[in-house]
Amino acid sequence: xxxxxxxxxxxxxxxxxxxxxxxxxxxxxxxxxxxxxxxxxxxxxxxxxxxxxxxxxxxxxxxxxxxxxxxxxxxxxxxxxxxxxxxxxxxxxxxxxxxxxxxxxxxxxxxxxxxxxxxxxxxxxxxxxxxxxxxxxxxxxxxxxxxxxxxxxxxxxxxxxxxxxxxxxxxxxxxxxxxxxxxxxxxxxxxxxxxxxxxxxxxxxxxxxxxxxxxxxxxxxxxxxxxxxxxxxxxxxxxxxxxxxxxxxxxxxxxxxxxxxxxxxxxxxxxxxxxxxxxxxxxxxxxxxxxxxxxxxxxxxxxxxxxxxxxxxxxxxxxxxxxxxxxxxxxxxxxxxxxxxxxxxxxxxxxxxxxxxxxxxxxxxxxxxxxxxxxxxxxxxxxxxxxxxxxxxxxxxxxxxxx
Amino acid sequence: xxxxxxxxxxxxxxxxxxxxxxxxxxxxxxxxxxxxxxxxxxxxxxxxxxxxxxxxxxxxxxxxxxxxxxxxxxxxxxxxxxxxxxxxxxxxxxxxxxxxxxxxxxxxxxxxxxxxxxxxxxxxxxxxxxxxxxxxxxxxxxxxxxxxxxxxxxxxxxxxxxxxxxxxxxxxxxxxxxxxxxxxxxxxxxxxxxxxxxxxxxxxxxxxxxxxxxxxxxxxxxxxxxxxxxxxxxxxxxxxxxxxxxxxxxxxxxxxxxxxxxxxxxxxxxxxxxxxxxxxxxxxxxxxxxxxxxxxxxxxxxxxxxxxxxxxxxxxxxxxxxxxxxxxxxxxxxxxxxxx
Numbered sequence: 020x021x022x023x024x025x026x027x028x029x030x031x032x033x034x035x036x037x038x039x040x041x042x043x044x045x046x047x048x049x050x051x052x053x054x055x056x057x058x059x060x061x062x063x064x065x066x067x068x069x070x071x072x073x074x075x076x077x078x079x080x081x082x083x084x085x086x087x088x089x090x091x092x093x094x095x096x097x098x099x100x101x102x103x104x105x106x107x108x109x110x111x112x113x114x115x116x117x118x119x120x121x122x123x124x125x126x127x128x129x130x131x132x133x134x135x136x137x138x139x140x141x142x143x144x145x146x147x148x149x150x151x152x153x154x155x156x157x158x159x160x161x162x163x164x165x166x167x168x169x170x171x172x173x174x175x176x177x178x179x180x181x182x183x184x185x186x187x188x189x190x191x192x193x194x195x196x197x198x199x200x201x202x203x204x205x206x207x208x209x210x211x212x213x214x215x216x217x218x219x220x221x222x223x224x225x226x227x228x229x230x231x232x233x234x235x236x237x238x239x240x241x242x243x244x245x246x247x248x249x250x251x252x253x254x255x256x257x258x259x260x261x262x263x264x265x266x267x268x269x270x271x272x273x274x275x276x277x278x279x280x281x282x283x284x285x286x287x288x289x290x291x292x293x294x295x296x297x298x299x300x301x302x303x304x305x306x307x308x309x310x311x312x313x314x315x316x317x318x319x320x321x322x323x324x325x326x327x328x329x330x331x332x333x334x335x336x337x338x339x340x341x342x343x344x345x346x347x348x349x350x351x352x353x354x355x356x357x358x359x360x361x362x363x364x365x366x367x368x369x370x371x372x373x374x375x376x377x378x379x380x381x382x383x384x385x386x387x388x389x390x391x392x393x394x395x396x397x398x399x400x401x402x403x404x405x406x407x408x409x410x411x412x413x414x415x416x417x418x419x420x421x422x
Numbered sequence: 423x424x425x426x427x428x429x430x431x432x433x434x435x436x437x438x439x440x441x442x443x444x445x446x447x448x449x450x451x452x453x454x455x456x457x458x459x460x461x462x463x464x465x466x467x468x469x470x471x472x473x474x475x476x477x478x479x480x481x482x483x484x485x486x487x488x489x490x491x492x493x494x495x496x497x498x499x500x501x502x503x504x505x506x507x508x509x510x511x512x513x514x515x516x517x518x519x520x521x522x523x524x525x526x527x528x529x530x531x532x533x534x535x536x537x538x539x540x541x542x543x544x545x546x547x548x549x550x551x552x553x554x555x556x557x558x559x560x561x562x563x564x565x566x567x568x569x570x571x572x573x574x575x576x577x578x579x580x581x582x583x584x585x586x587x588x589x590x591x592x593x594x595x596x597x598x599x600x601x602x603x604x605x606x607x608x609x610x611x612x613x614x615x616x617x618x619x620x621x622x623x624x625x626x627x628x629x630x631x632x633x634x635x636x637x638x639x640x641x642x643x644x645x646x647x648x649x650x651x652x653x654x655x656x657x658x659x660x661x662x663x664x665x666x667x668x669x670x671x672x673x674x675x676x677x678x679x680x681x682x683x684x685x686x687x688x689x690x691x692x693x694x695x696x697x698x699x700x701x702x703x704x705x706x707x708x709x710x711x712x713x714x715x716x717x718x719x720x721x722x723x724x725x726x727x728x729x730x731x732x733x734x735x736x737x738x739x740x741x742x743x744x745x746x747x748x749x750x751x752x753x754x755x756x757x758x759x760x761x762x
Contacts (some may be wrong), residue, residue: 327534327558342536365666371707372731372755373559374635 025189028143028155029258030131031165031173032114032150035182037127038067040160041106042096053093057083062274066098095372103127106158113153119147122258130170132258144187151185171254175204193252198225205249207242215239224250267301268309269293270358276315277354284341289405290359291337292385298361299389304329304370306363308339312347313356320347323362328371333402334381336361423476424454429617430476433505434459437623439586440505441593444617455483456497465492506621508612509605512578513571515552517615521595523554523565524587526717526750531584532558541579542625547604549575556584557632561710561754562733563717564633569602578613580604581625587627594618636735636753640726642699644672645742648723652715654679654691659708661687667705669758671696681708696742704730705757714752731756 038056047381054069055077065086065372068077077086087093101193115120117140119131120132127288133146138223140146154162161183165176168190175197178185188196201223202208202216215238221227227235228250235243248254269290287310298305309323322343326335340359370382388400424431434440441618455478462485466474469487477484478496485492524543532540544555547569553566590613594600603612603621612621657670661682668681677695682688704727715723720738724746727734733753737746 314595323536324536327532328560339536370758371560372733372758374557374562374632374755375559 025134026168027132027134028137028146029167029170030133030143030147030150031090031167031170031175031177032110032129032131032147033163033165033181034110034127034154035161035163036067036069036073037106037160038098038103039069039096041102042099043069044159046096047209049094053090055083055086055090055093055095056098057086057095059083059087059095059099060274062272068093075315106160109158110154110160110162113150116128117150120258120260122260130173131259144185147185147187169252169254170258170393171249172197172252173204174206175200178204194228197250197252198223198228200224202246203226205246207245207249212239212242263363264308265293266360266362267297267305268358268360270311270356272356273354278352280345280348283344283348283354283357285404286357287340287344287359288333288337288402290357291333291340292401292405294359294361295331295333295385296389296392297335298331298364299386301365303361304331305336305361306365307361308336308343309360309362310340310343311356311358311360312344315353315355317355319356322347323360325363328373329365330382331364331385332382333385423457425449425476426452426737431472435503435505437503439620439622442505442618449567453478454499456499456502457483457494458497461494465494501591506610506612506717507727508619509603509608511572511601511612511614512547512576512604513569513599514599515567515569517598517600518594519567520600521591523552523567523750524591524595526752527554527563528584528588529556529713529717530558530561530563530752531556534558538625539581539627539629541584543587544579544581544629544630546579547571548577555629555632557630560707561714561752562632562635563714564636565750566618566747578604578606581627581629582611582622583625586622591618592755594620616713634701636751637726637728637732640728640735642672642697642702642727643721644677644702644725644727645696645739646677646725648715648718648720649744650693651677651723652712654674654693655708655712655715656689658689659712661689662708665742667759668708668711669703669705669759671701673701699727702727702730704734705759706734706754707757710754714754717750717752720747731758 030395039054042054042056051071053067053071053075055072056063056067057063057065063083065077065079065081067079068086069177072086072090075090077090077093103126111121111123111129114129114131118131118133118136118398120135122130124130127406133143136146137203138142140149141172143166145266147166151162155161163177163180163183164185165173165178165180165188166186167173167176167188172188172193176186176188197325202221205227208216216222216227219238221230227246230247232244232247235247237243239246271290305326306329307323307325309321311319311321313319324339324343326339328335330336336359391400424433425447426449428446428449429444430449431442431444433442450740457699465485469490470678472488474485477486481496483494483496485494504558507745527543531543535541538646540558542556546553546555550568550571552567552569552651554567565725594613594615598616599615603614609624610621611624655668658679658681662668666681668679672695674697675695676692678690678692680690714736718736718738720740722739722742724737724739725734726737736752736754738750739746
């Protein structure tokens, strides 16, 4: 692939221990302490850990029990997703003031193509610093920025800049910089690929760059050729401004395998409410509902069905989901995880009335709950069925955890 | 498959539906065999119009017709379940009216298996009248058919899968009279005509009380030529994406239909209509509207409205300004447009 004539300027902005940092705004006494955000019970995983905990080996997505063993002194804070979403929205709007070319990767992370903003806002490092300053002054949160000529190098740079730093890799420094890194720094190199490469004596990015692509291909298939390109700093993917969401979903890992179908029905209703609220906020109607069921042996089954009418009502989503689930359920099943996903969106082209007045009533009742939650965050308005959560439920992260 | 006396009897059963037919045949050796119904059906479909001979050869059966020869494995007959007995015949209906009624009501039955009750058609029997009802919560179809009950004053009801009834209408209702068998306290319904009969399990569950959904009082009536409206809906709906509505504006003397939004594509067309009452604009899912219209074979169809957000009732009418017949009624809920 040819290098583009004029180098692009790509920023990767990543919030530092995002959930922890947001929590510390409310709990300043914990600054500098070991802090973990996650649900303390059962099979839940770490959503975010302070750098003090990371020094002890605690990582995001690590089982909570492992984390507690590594950092027994840590203070565990229950997550407040609504606060994170709020902060996230403000951060993303700061990015969009810089350039419309913002590709949001998760709540706390985005790529920005600032090539078109250079004349207006100055050099890439200047733009990066001003973004960091703005996030710091408006939200009192730390952010790290990586700047490079493409997305993949910018992402590596931000990782190396953490915490609360900025690293600029100029176009001519790209290859020398990459060649100082271990193979694990490259996208797509996980533990397994790393082992395959290590057996061939390939440990660093420089080693990859000096291995013929055909050899890499024999070892790793199509990944091999991609790694070769990356090792020479080549990544021509464009920053794609907010792709329209294609689906909205939520899932739940249980603290203990569930064998009671009633508990699972309630869980689907709860997930349906989470998904439906996000649908309504996005102004979307789901045409299809999909469920995911993971059994105790990790066998995972997905099923989906078209809704009789596109809907953003939790009751309609839950009805369809439990129907799908009942068709799968066999007595004696033990379920580890269930998920619900709304797909095949249609815009608000009108709502089909039904003979059952309650159908339309549900949508408006649920929209009213949204408005109450808007005014009184954490007011806890929810259907009566969900007031007493069955014991033993632990929330697994629905959003990607932060870095 | 049983060869006995002067006929071959074919029988099939899947624990829900059973079917049986007797065909005259020359029998050289009596006996019963079990073969795959699906395979036999496919073989039969592909055969030319000629005599078919069936001959067993050990564990195989040879199907021969003209120059075609098929070998089919047989299965142990002993393991096949007995077909349920036909319940007592409750009365007789004209096959053709039955078939027409079924075609008209099943359009409104739900195809969503998560609501099994609504995939059924409710048959309500009151003396010499059968009322068929079906709904998927968005539209409702009701058709009345007279029949001859064996017991005068019979009052009962049955919930039967729409798919089963549609099969019965296709295969049994073609010729003359159709016996309907409905045992008291039986979970089966049976249909029998000539040498064919079928039974089906009834659908379990309480069917919603839907007759009351028909409006008592409809101050607005509009009459339109059925076939022209069917075509206009089809044309206008071309620009309506899946699940987006078509809008019908009834004014004095005419009906204007439009669909789509100004941004992408828009379609409109106007046809003659007779309006009695205030002008009214309503929106419908185009599929619900056209499926309903297609169920009418009358020259005109009458729309009866209470008000825009309430269901519209469609009935048959013979002339533009005549009176309607309510033997068949199709009730459809409108779509609420984003800005009304």
